Amino acid sequence: MTTRRTTLASRIGLPAAVVGLLLFTLFPVYWMVSTALDPKASLRGSDVLPSGIGFEHFEFVFDKGNFGTYLLNSAIVGLTTIVAAALLSLFAAIAVARFKFRFRTSVLIMILIVQMVPLEALVIPLFIQMRDYDMLNSLLGLSIVYIALSLPFAIWTLRGFVATVPKEVEEAAYIDGASWPRMFWSVLLPLVAPGLVATSIFAFITAWNEFVFAYTFMKGSDKYTAAVGIYQFFGENSTAWGPVMASSTLVTVPVMIFFVIVHRKLGSGLAAGAVKG
Amino acid sequence: MPAPRGPRPPDGAAEAARRRKKLITLTRPWLLLAPSLVVLAGLLLWPLIQVGKLSLEDYEVKFGGGTSTFTGFDHYSDLLSSSLLWKTVLPNTVFFAFACVGLTVALGTLVALLLNRLGTTWRMICSVAILAAWAMPAVTGTYVWIWLFQPQDGMVSQIAGSVGLIDPETTNWFTERGPFYAIATLNVVHHGFPFVAITVLAGLLTIPKELYEAGELDGANAWQRFWNITVPTIKPVFLVVTILSTIWDFKVFTQVYLQPGGDGSNEEVYNLGVFSYIQAFAKNDYGTGAAAAVLLTVLLLIITVVYIRTLFRQGEEDL
Helix, strand or coil, X not given: CHXXXXXXHHHHHHHHHHHHHHHHHHHHHHHHHHHHHCCXXXXXXXXXXXXXXXXXXXXXXXXXXXXXHHHHHHHHHHHHHHHHHHHHHHHHHHHHHXXXXXXHHHHHHHHHHHXXXXXXXXXXXXXXXXHHCCCCCCHHHHHHHHHHHHHHHHHHHHHHHHHHCCHHHHHHHHHCCCCHHHHHHHHHHHHHHHHHHHHHHHHHHHHHHCCHHHHHHCCCHHHCCHHHHHHHHCCCCCCCHHHHHXXXXXXXXXXXXXXXXXXXXXXXXXXXXXXXX | CCCCCCCCCHHHHHHHHHHXXXXXXHHHHHHHHHHHXXXXXXXXXXXXXXXXXXXXXXEEEECCEEEEEECCCHHHHHHHCCHHHHXXXXXXXXXXXXXXXXXXXXXXXXXXXXXXXXXXXXXXXXHHHHHHHHHCCHHHHHHHHHHHHCCCCCHHHHXXXXXXCCCCCCCCCCCCXXXXXXXXXXXXXXXXXXXXXXXXXXXXXXXXXXXXXXXXXXXXXXXXXXXXXXHHHCHHHHHHHHHHHHHHHHCCCHHHHCCCCCCCCCHHHCCHHHHHHHHHHHCCCHHHHHHHHHHHHHHHHHHHHHHHHHHXXXXXXXX
């Protein structure tokens, strides 16, 4: 009885579920890319196939829309965020995973709580603060905000990774006469490298995708990030869908490539964060 | 004066070494934590205190600087007595968040179970598809869904029109709360379920196969095996993805703000985040905006307390 139902389910149910899943996940992606390539984008209606293939919209967003600058801005902000967040969160993760000290639990809980703070609550005071320090319109100022936003999650995830490195491995290194920095570089760092990759990806994604702060802080149009840059092609009543989708494609595809390359590490990174803490 | 040669008294040396070691042990974790704590305190904690202060003031921008007048709890009493908050903003925020969380976790779990049963090749293909949905930034994803549901020329509007469901010339999905938030929900779930699917899958892979074999021998059907074996075994994973989704979905801003009418031009579709933002930046009423932000923070803090308590209760002796 059970076996027959299982075979029936796997004969029809599984393929149907797979097709449904692929349609639901990929159709919006397909629609974005094919609209971007369709020279008559705004007239597509219910045509599933584009009326033609061309790169006019991509040329338009680079020539008229200044999108190259926005992508560069996003890349600068993203890389700054990655480097700083990875470094800071690794130090912090080692501290909370390896050492017993007073207030350790309180520190961890505080880190958890600040992760819950809604961005809209922060955007008002940070806007005022940034304006007072003349940091509006500054890529560095925006990066600092993103570093802070990605730190809590990064610390919690990396904590899981550092905790999985057996203490014996470190102790063995000490017995062999390694100093603490040496142990860090040659023992701990290689072992937590996958976790570091996962946290860097998350930090990069945070910075790359963020809209509210970039939209509020960056008012000079040459300082837009790519996520905000799309907004200029979008109109409430009449939207040039070709350029909107071309720039959307340019923002999405790098992330997609990233995800596919690192997806194994991504899964284990999430599991370490979720299971260990 | 040169130090005396030869072995020093063993007691003093050992004592000094021990004291130095103790000092290092005490300060090292704090030195490692310091940079992160400074950044978090300066950019998350301090602004949060500021927003609390701001919610008790009237803040005005004058000649590039700001002046504030203390007004006590006026903004809160105005906010809490407004029918807009109780009839529109709060229901929108809460129902939308719970719909998104429920659907995200349910769909993510189903997909994780599916991936777990697939062979290597198809699991690979489906994982890449899921990653693609995840990789679409909230901004770009939102534009795609708007384009699909665009009145008149959007794909869904045209198909619904051609089968006679709606009149595509007059139907605008975005002007009413129901359809507006249905589209936003679709968008948030599409973007959010991959995180749940991949995390739950990672959890599923840790469950020993013997448990299921034993369950099958005892005559448990698939449904019973799921509720009695899968759910209890990876309960911590479910807790974390549910609570994280809750926190994220209460804070949804971009997906609502970018949809037509979501930027404040249609009061019907306000949620707490958008309301706070519009008050502060469009109406220059920072005080009310801050009060709404505090309200949202309090809501999320309550959820956080639940989160922390469950984390502690899952038997993590050394957090």
